[in-house]
Amino acid sequence: MTHAPKHPESLSRRDMIAATAAALVTPLLQGGAVTTQPVAGVPGKFLTAAEYALLDELTELIIPADDHSPGARVAAVAAYIDGRLAESLEPDLQARWRSGLQAVDGLSRELNAKPFLEATPDQRVAVLTRMAAGEADPKTAPERFFGELKGWTARGYYTSKIGIHLDQEYKGNVYQRGEFAGYDAK
Amino acid sequence: MGPGVTGLIKELVGKPHTLDDGRPGGFYIPRFRNLKDRQPGFIRGYGYEGNSGHSMFPAHVMDTPGFGGQFKRSVRDHSGAFISMGAFGEVLPRYESYVDLDPETKDAWGIPVLRFHYHFSDNERKMAEDMVATGREMLEAAGIEVVGTDEKVLTEGWSIHELGTARMGNDPKTSVLNQFQQSHDVRNLFVVDGSSHVSASCQNPTWTIMALAWRSCDHLADEFRKGNV
Numbered sequence: 577m578t579h580a581p582k583h584p585e586s587l588s589r590r591d592m593i594a595a596t597a598a599a600l601v602t603p604l605l606q607g608g609a610v611t612t613q614p615v616a617g618v619p620g621k622f623l624t625a626a627e628y629a630l631l632d633e634l635t636e637l638i639i640p641a642d643d644h645s646p647g648a649r650v651a652a653v654a655a656y657i658d659g660r661l662a663e664s665l666e667p668d669l670q671a672r673w674r675s676g677l678q679a680v681d682g683l684s685r686e687l688n689a690k691p692f693l694e695a696t697p698d699q700r701v702a703v704l705t706r707m708a709a710g711e712a713d714p715k716t717a718p719e720r721f722f723g724e725l726k727g728w729t730a731r732g733y734y735t736s737k738i739g740i741h742l743d744q745e746y747k748g749n750v751y752q753r754g755e756f757a758g759y760d761a762k
Numbered sequence: 763m764g765p766g767v768t769g770l771i772k773e774l775v776g777k778p779h780t781l782d783d784g785r786p787g788g789f790y791i792p793r794f795r796n797l798k799d800r801q802p803g804f805i806r807g808y809g810y811e812g813n814s815g816h817s818m819f820p821a822h823v824m825d826t827p828g829f830g831g832q833f834k835r836s837v838r839d840h841s842g843a844f845i846s847m848g849a850f851g852e853v854l855p856r857y858e859s860y861v862d863l864d865p866e867t868k869d870a871w872g873i874p875v876l877r878f879h880y881h882f883s884d885n886e887r888k889m890a891e892d893m894v895a896t897g898r899e900m901l902e903a904a905g906i907e908v909v910g911t912d913e914k915v916l917t918e919g920w921s922i923h924e925l926g927t928a929r930m931g932n933d934p935k936t937s938v939l940n941q942f943q944q945s946h947d948v949r950n951l952f953v954v955d956g957s958s959h960v961s962a963s964c965q966n967p968t969w970t971i972m973a974l975a976w977r978s979c980d981h982l983a984d985e986f987r988k989g990n991v
Binding site (some may be wrong): 637638640642644647657699701704708710711726727731734735743744745746747748749750 | 778780781782784816817818819820824827828829830831833834835836837841922947
């Protein structure tokens with residue numbers, strides 16, 4: 577995991593530690609569905625506060641928390657993507673993400689007559705469903721952005737501790753004792 | 763070279779994830795074509811490199827369509843259930859394949875850069891078709907559903923094991939190096955990399971390069987003691 581989602585500065589240090597512990601340590605120890613509040617009002621390293629909140633919500637919609645493991649929000653996927661964008665030496669890449677996020681809001685206005693984060697949960701899913709419809713052969717700007725958004729979300733999530741250990745239950749990088757037994761498919 | 767197949771082992775979908783590190787999930791199938799059989803479409807052969815099992819990153823994630831809870835569950839259930847293999851075949855030596863110095867373009871030190879003249883022929887293309895068809899046949903015979911095939915032959919040079927252009931041989935008219943990788947034309951020049959290979963065979967060449975280099979060094983030491991070099 578790279579960075580925890582940023583918290584409002586009004587939080588005391590004690591609250592911060594508690595929130596961080598809840599977001600990071602608990603799911604690792606206990607597993608199960610854990611959701612934290614969406615990030616709001618805090619800018620990322622590259623993205624504005626509004627863009628960052630939008631990205632955070634999109635990643636959670638792509639890889640949501642379920643009864644098996646936490647989702648992209650707890651795994652701080654938005655912070656991972658924002659960090660990569662901030663470190664990027666490619667202005668084209670940064671511009672592409674900025675306009676991609678704008679395209680999401682544009683599509684939401686078209687479908688729901690309001691920006692993505694002001695839409696209802698069902699309306700948000702409808703926007704993402706429209707974006708994902710052209711996944712095999714993307715044509716519009718939102719459709720093209722979907723592939724990149726999904727790819728980075730997957731990369732961020734499945735390389736996080738939560739993705740590797742809680743979701744995928746990866747058992748490697750440990751000493752193997754005894755003979756390899758494998759799984760009996762019969 | 764690019765061609766290969768991917769299969770889904772249905773019996774493993776949704777099963778508990780196992781520790782596959784260190785397991786022989788990476789496999790190699792050595793060349794089998796044109797050894798005892800005789801293929802109508804091509805000469806020589808190819809081997810497969812493949813893998814299966816759980817890994818740290820679920821590589822099938824981008825081939826899993828959609829998003830949301832169903833997508834996430836599908837990625838999880840299908841982890842470790844895929845097997846894939848890709849083929850690497852021999853590229854025949856041809857006089858049309860060579861390198862020369864670019865008459866115009868120079869590198870940062872003013873040295874002319876190399877130009878590669880290298881194209882696959884019908885033999886490689888026919889072999890590539892067989893790589894896909896036979897890979898599919900193997901997986902299906904094992905009861906595995908083929909979920910993807912790569913039929914595209916990747917561009918020449920992709921395998922980064924390009925060999926030859928200073929082939930070894932006894933005749934200075936048809937070869938550059940002798941059996942000790944020593945130049946026929948330039949005294950005391952030994953070329954101890956993959957340039958001496960007459961053909962780019964389907965195996966990884968590094969050990970052969972090392973063995974030939976060893977042989978060249980022995981010869982060089984002997985000749986040095988005799989005062990011949």
